[in-house]
Amino acid sequence: VDSVSFARRAASLASALPSSPPDGTIAFDSGHAFPGVLPDLSAEADRALGRYRAETLQYGPRPGLPGLRQWIAEYLVADGATVTADEILAVNGAKHGLELVCRMLLDEGDSVVVTAPTYFSAIPIIRSFGASFVEIPQDRWGLEVGQLAEVLEQSKRDGRPLPKFIYDVPDFHNPTGVTMSSDRRIALVELAARHRIPLVEDSPYRKVRFEGSSMPTLKALGGAGVIQLGSFAKLMAPGLRVGWVAAATPLIARMAMLKTDAGSSPLNQRIVLEFCAGGKLPAHTERVQTTYRTNRDRMLAALRRDLPEATTRVPQGGYYFWLALPDGVDGKAVTREAAANGVTIIAGNRFYGNPNAGHPRNRVRLAYSHATGEEIDEGVRRVARALRTVSEARSVAAGSAEPA
Numbered sequence: 001v002d003s004v005s006f007a008r009r010a011a012s013l014a015s016a017l018p019s020s021p022p023d024g025t026i027a028f029d030s031g032h033a034f035p036g037v038l039p040d041l042s043a044e045a046d047r048a049l050g051r052y053r054a055e056t057l058q059y060g061p062r063p064g065l066p067g068l069r070q071w072i073a074e075y076l077v078a079d080g081a082t083v084t085a086d087e088i089l090a091v092n093g094a095k096h097g098l099e100l101v102c103r104m105l106l107d108e109g110d111s112v113v114v115t116a117p118t119y120f121s122a123i124p125i126i127r128s129f130g131a132s133f134v135e136i137p138q139d140r141w142g143l144e145v146g147q148l149a150e151v152l153e154q155s156k157r158d159g160r161p162l163p164k165f166i167y168d169v170p171d172f173h174n175p176t177g178v179t180m181s182s183d184r185r186i187a188l189v190e191l192a193a194r195h196r197i198p199l200v201e202d203s204p205y206r207k208v209r210f211e212g213s214s215m216p217t218l219k220a221l222g223g224a225g226v227i228q229l230g231s232f233a234k235l236m237a238p239g240l241r242v243g244w245v246a247a248a249t250p251l252i253a254r255m256a257m258l259k260t261d262a263g264s265s266p267l268n269q270r271i272v273l274e275f276c277a278g279g280k281l282p283a284h285t286e287r288v289q290t291t292y293r294t295n296r297d298r299m300l301a302a303l304r305r306d307l308p309e310a311t312t313r314v315p316q317g318g319y320y321f322w323l324a325l326p327d328g329v330d331g332k333a334v335t336r337e338a339a340a341n342g343v344t345i346i347a348g349n350r351f352y353g354n355p356n357a358g359h360p361r362n363r364v365r366l367a368y369s370h371a372t373g374e375e376i377d378e379g380v381r382r383v384a385r386a387l388r389t390v391s392e393a394r395s396v397a398a399g400s401a402e403p404a
């Protein structure tokens with residue numbers, strides 16, 4: 001292995017596989033589904049493997065099963081967008097959709113606009129194409145469009161190339177939980193259209209809403225200027241790896257050709273289609289919303305009771321709390337100490353495209369999606385203990401540094 005000359009995109013990656021955490025570890029790190037809310041798909045799988053086996057056990061059409069593409073298009077139309085089945089590509093989850101967008105749009109040396117912070121799995125995907133990040137801050141209404149406008153104007157004045165696309169998670173943003181306001185959405189779509197930069201809307205949590213009303217999607221507002229990534233992962237089952245890209249047909253055609261899997265699994269697509277076309281999705285969506293609302297409320301109560309030093313926004317949907325720990329506390333140290341205490345969380349530095357750009361270091365993300373109520377209570381107590389251990393070590397170090 002020492003003699004292998006790795007490509008740039010692989011050279012800096014970890015050379016060991018991650019080890020599984022010890023038994024009894026509580027997982028607040030990954031956005032896994034709550035096991036109790038995964039749907040029973042046995043009837044759908046039975047039909048998919050029996051009645052539909054000539055379709056499902058065969059290579060499938062590259063763009064996806066026509067019936068599923070049609071169903072997704074109607075689902076998006078019901079959500080306010082103007083989309084036809086020709087504008088849908090079935091993919092192996094939203095992350096796969098993002099990879100195809102990058103393959104289609106990015107050359108080495110290009111740049112991409114992301115929020116600071118942004119979805120951490122998007123970062124290595126974009127980076128692996130040799131692109132750099134233009135980070136734009138967020139406030140409680142979402143991406144600060146005024147700042148992006150200034151950055152784009154400045155690039156134009158300097159004669160520098162504009163970013164190749166703008167990536168954002170407008171609904172229940174990962175990790176911050178922020179939902180972009182309607183005004184901001186309109187402003188963002190207008191700005192992107194004015195500069196002719198595609199907007200990539202990644203919205204897997206859109207239907208995981210606990211309260212309040214939905215804002216229009218960027219796709220509904222921006223039409224062909226927007227590439228939307230969607231997924232059945234958060235709505236149904238992440239293990240199926242079924243998602244979609246909604247975009248203008250010439251883009252869908254190119255991404256279909258850039259797919260190296262000869263088309264996503266027809267078996268999994270058929271299972272999803274049988275479930276959705278069978279009318280089961282609305283009741284299931286309600287179960288999903290109730291489950292994660294209960295988990296959010298349980299974690300919020302635990303945070304207020306046992307971790308009052310941390311401040312956070314209360315997300316109206318999605319899977320995550322983004323905590324600001326007291327000033328000067330290092331999120332990475334708390335994450336390490338929490339793992340030693342038997343709870344996994346994610347340090348905030350992982351969510352920045354340019355991690356050395358002076359971002360706050362005291363942030364951590366906690367997922368409430370996967371744990372049971374008891375685990376949420378116990379896990380927050382363990383995070384609180386980890387914070388106290390790290391804070392005490394800090395004050396001892398600061399004390400010993402003081403002049404005698």
Ligand SMILES: Cc1ncc(COP(=O)(O)O)c(C=O)c1O
Binds near residue numbers: 093119202231238243
């Ligand atoms: C913003 C965002 N996009 C995409 C995904 C992944 O979606 P999929 O499992 O469909 O690839 C996630 C999952 O955590 C996410 O938070």
